[in-house]
Amino acid sequence: MFVDFFYILKQIGIPVSPTSFLRLQKALSMGIINSIDDFYMAARSILVKSERYFDLYDQAFAHYFEGAELKEPDEMIISDMARALLEEWLKSPKELAEALGVDESELSKMTPEELMQYFKDRLKEQTEAHHGGSKWIGTGGTSPVGHSGYHPGGMRVGGISRNKSAVKVAMDRRYRDYSQEGPLTQSQIGEALKRLRNMVPVGPKDQVNVDETIYRTMKNAGEIEIVFDRSLKDRLKIILAIDNGGWSMEPYIAIVQTLFHYARAQFKDLKILFFHNTIYDTLWEDPQRWHRPLLVNDLVRFDPETRFIILGDASMSPYELMATDGSIHIEERSGRPSYERLQFIAGTFPHAIWLNPKLENEWPYTRTISMIREIFPMFELTLDGLEAAVTHMMSKN
């Protein structure tokens, strides 16, 4: 029963497993599902395992039982997006042409009206192929469609109601909000960084070491000798280097602050350093980057087991990274390009990574990002990215 419903769920992208479908059949055969409301709830709790898919489920349910249309993104949204594209086009024609993979000169021949139409067509094409994944336009995050979900305005509530309240509920799409990616909060960062730790024995000797106790007792010919150990505590050394200068990091201040606060509260042995854009001869221990410099050469004094985390958008002009006098600060003129300095850090700390607040799909558009990626493994500053970063940092042990 309801096999096609199962396939609709699968088709619109909810990960449903056959086992859970069989379980739903079992529930149906047990006679505990007596109405469409029951079915709505039962099928959801059995088949759908994350609130992120509740919205999709609601859409699929309304479609299956009520014939509500599964939506194409409607005209208004498309024209909104096209308008945004047009603005983008006016700002930097070349970049946009590149992102769309078309010839700049061809576009520039069109009138604004034609251009709008062209963008609209392109967008429609794209939505059909990608189920509304509207992130293909990667011009530096100015796209109005900020997340990857399939999210047109609302479901058409015009379907003929047959007084089935579950369908109404589904048509309300109450779970719309949950399918969006929320901002990263401190507790979420904690969640992701939880596995980043290195347990070493510290503190008072208050735990019984059973094996050792048995061994000693045997040695003592049965006279009991209890051996205590120190308990294990986390003593991971971390250096967090934050890019806190320049306008390019401005949009990410909130997220960086969150990470910063979490790191300070969580890690006992944490050193926070600051730099601007990229690292030259010095890192700074004070956020103003003035009073307490730390020479990059001195980093060799630190434990190489230290996890070195660099946090920055890695976006700058290529010469800032490559030229021998790349630093915009006149006093940093040792004749070594930043590129070499970064290589030096990567060589000193095998567990070094780069966290980038820019999303991964924007990376290919900035040249310095790909250059820095050759030196450091780079991860985006999202839940998934943090997880991957932690796995990477702990794996080489």
Place this chain on the structure above:
Amino acid sequence: MPNDSSVTRFTGATHYVLDDELAQIVNISMALEMPLLLKGEPGTGKTMLAHAIAESLNMRLIVLNVKSSMKLVEALYQYDTLTRLNDSRFGDSTRDVSNIEEYIKMGKIGQSFVSDERVVLLIDEIDKADTDFQDDMLDVLDQMEFDIIEIDKTIKAKNRPVIIITSNAKKDLSDPFLGRCNFHHIAFPEPDMMRQIVRVHFSNIDKDLLDNAVSTFYRLRDLRGLEKKPATRELINWIRALRSDPDFKVKDLVKGDTPYLGVLFKKSPDYVVAQNSVARFRR
């Protein structure tokens, strides 16, 4: 056993306001004998639900509070080596030292298995433990049995407990884990529901106070830039604080005065945000 799950249906308890959805899901999970995984913002009553189920079904509730350092075996049983060592040394206890079984203590999951009656087992904040713990635990809950290695004995569940698992995390649990649970996400209650909830806690509450407190509460929840939004628990405590203050008048709330913000906001940056915007309400 299976038959009493269909006889005992869950309809709600005295201190818990249950929406129909949730009652339905609880009943289905009981009938299918599957653990029910509850997710949702802190303060939406995930833990309370288990208490309510236990109360309304008249079962004993066993709570396993998961900790990050916890090993699965601790939740199952513990072998008290130290006591045994002492007993063998001094020989002044009534226990039989040669019988290891006397030194096995059941953990929370173990207790729920050996209990003579069916119990409600609440596994609270599963997301704190690592993935291995979660998967191994579900194996045990699937099989409804585990081995005690020291005495080579298999403990089988006498009665299948009603299992409720809660998780705060926004991050998803592992797929195999999710595959074995029923899932429900408790959304934050709507104002109407919230009024009912408050009424359950304060049966004689003044309607004016209730309406104004709840609407102020939702307005404060909507502030931008909060790290931890106040939840039901905070609202209840806040109303308790307002009621116990003899100088407090409901009029003040209408005017935009909001005393005892500290009860609602427990993180200092949030408190500051709230204070600033409360100053704006007043104007």
